[in-house]
Amino acid sequence: MIHKFPEEIIHDILFRLPSKTLIRCTSVCKPWNSMIKNPSFIRTHLNRTINLNNQFGTHLRLLHCVPGARCSSDVNISVDEPREEQFYLHYDNHAFDEYCKLEFPIFPREEMHNKFLRVVGICNGLVFLADDKDCLGYTFMLCNPSMRKSVTVPKPHLTFNTIGPYYACIGFGFDAATNDYKVVRLITDQCVDPNTFYEVYSLAGGSWSEPRSLDHVCEVKDPRxxxxxxxxxxxxxxxxxxxxxxxEDFILAYDLGSDSFRGIMAPKSFHSSWTSQLSVSGDGKSIALFQPYLTNTKKRCVDIWVMKEYGKEESWTKLTTLSRSGPQRGVRYRPLCFTKCGDVVLVPIYGFWECELLCLDLMSKQFKKLGIHGYIYYYAESYVESLVLLDKTNAVSY
Known part of the structure; x- marks a missing residue:
């Protein structure tokens, strides 16, 4: 009779379990707890989950919804009356069915400069939230809502008290070479002769780097x-x-691995404006651009561009142009994202009417109502359930 399974067999069994089940398994015994919280196990489990999602098409997308009495295409998510925001996971397919509702930490409203935290980015199941409406907001948090764990990012070096008024934007991503999640903060001061600086927070290190200056002054169009x-x-x-x-308008790219900035030019026939929006292509391998504009005849249109080969500016391709001859006359669109199957999720804006999310099939040019409405702001990004943060001693449960 076998009284004990070999460790490699236990490892293989645990490796195949979903994230939420593995969290419960950490309470079984100390060896299991140590095995599951090992950074190597967490990363390997994540890679397996991603591969299975790709194989079976079980991708998920996080949807952040801010409710309100009116509809607006403004990306500033402040609203007249603070109400409860909602976070949902949806299947990232044609149906876009709801998978589950997510919970995030609740912050005291009186401590926030914005009425809702903004989702800056999502990577490997880790969500970066920011209260960065103006240069006085320094509340930053990394959350894994599947595990209900979070890490508070410390206050950065560059603040209103240290450099005075400034323009700032913030970004979030994963450095695969070091298995580290990083936040980069880009600051341009408001001096007569302005300078641009940046500082990087490392989750592994738990601190911000010393600020460094860029060789040239640049400004992100809309930090939010x-x-x-x-x-x-x-x-x-x-x-x-x-x-x-x-x-000159361009796309600014910061490479987390090389700690360097570079510029990518937009399509030559791109209609530049402050209402355009950058996105990720459907396959997740390149970038896309959504460009609303007015024609000479005052017709509202949206061009949808994709860089077919990442990094090759000559590969920019315009997939389609949306006009106001959509499901209802007088509608204008704010594209939200590409789905994994190549559809585009859009927010239709009907003056002050309610917004109901639509899905556009780029092949058939057909619109489909997703049954999600009653909100004034939406954010959507690809999501995967993971164990990220499980090995962090400074992560707290909520």
């Missing part, structure tokens, strides 16, 4: 617009001043 984390780099829409005094 969604970022795009692709191929180990965080991307933002930005602009920079040329030597002749003109301004």
């Amino acid at each position: 617009k969604p970022q795009a984390f692709v191929n180990g780099a965080i991307h933002w829409e930005a602009c920079r001043r040329l030597k002749n005094g003109d301004y």
Whole structure:
């Protein structure tokens, strides 16, 4: 009679269990607890989960919904009356059915500068939340809602008290080379002769790096617009001043592995405006652009662009143009994201009417109502259930 299974067999059995089951298994005995909380086990389990999702098409997408009495396309999520925001997981497919509801830590409203925390980015099941409406908000938090664990990010070096007024944006991503999750904060001061600095927070190190300056001054167009984390780099829409005094729009990319910045030019025929939005392509391997604009005849349109080969500017391809001849006349659209199957999720804006999320099939050009409405702001990004944060001693349960 066998009284004890070999450790490698136990490891193989645990390795195949879902994240939530593994959390319960940590209470069985000390050896299991130590095995499951090992960083190598956590990373290998994550890779297996991602591979299974790719194999069976069981991808998930997190949807952040802020309720309100009116509908707006503004990405600033402050609303007239603070109400409860909602977080849901949906299957990332044509149906977009609800998978479950998620819970996040509750912050005292009186301690926040914004009425709701903003989702900056999501990576491997880790969600980065920020209270960064203005230069006085320094509440940053990393959460794994599947495990209900969180880590509070310490106050950065560059603040209003240290450098005065400034413009700031923040990004979040994963450095695969070091198995570390990082937050980068880009700051441009408001001096007569401005300078741009950046500082990086490392989850593994638990602290911010010393601020460093960029060789050139640049400014992210709207700090509260969604970022795009692709191929180990965080991307933002930005602009920079040329030597002749003109301004040039481009995509600013920060590579977490090399700790370096680079620029990517937008499509040559791209209609530049402050209402455009950067996104991730459907396959998650490149970047995309959604561009609303007005034609000479005052017709509202949205161009949808994808960089077919990441890093090759000549591969920018316009997939389609949406116009106001959609499901209802007078509608204008704010594209939200691509789904894994290549559809586009959109927020239709009907003046002050309620918004109901739509899904656009780019092949058939058909719209489908998703049955989600009554909110004034939506954010959606790919999500995977994981054990990230389980090995962090400074992570707290909520």
